[in-house]
């Protein structure tokens with residue numbers, strides 16, 4: 001199951017590349033509501049969850 005992480009690891013909501021999401025330094029990905037819920041701390045590795053920059057168009 002080594003796919004691109006395109007879903008929140010907690011609630012499975014899709015976090016497409018263009019959607020707002022939070023990511024930790026080990027690339028765990030969560031939606032923003034879940035991240036807020038967890039005080040912006042990754043439950044997997046204890047890292048800080050940061051807002052992932054929205055990607056509009058990769059050239």
Ligand SMILES: [Zn+2]
Pocket residue numbers: 008009010011012013030031032033034035
């Ligand atoms: Zn979520």
Ligand SMILES: [Zn+2]
Pocket residue numbers: 024025026027028042043044045046047
């Ligand atoms: Zn993590």
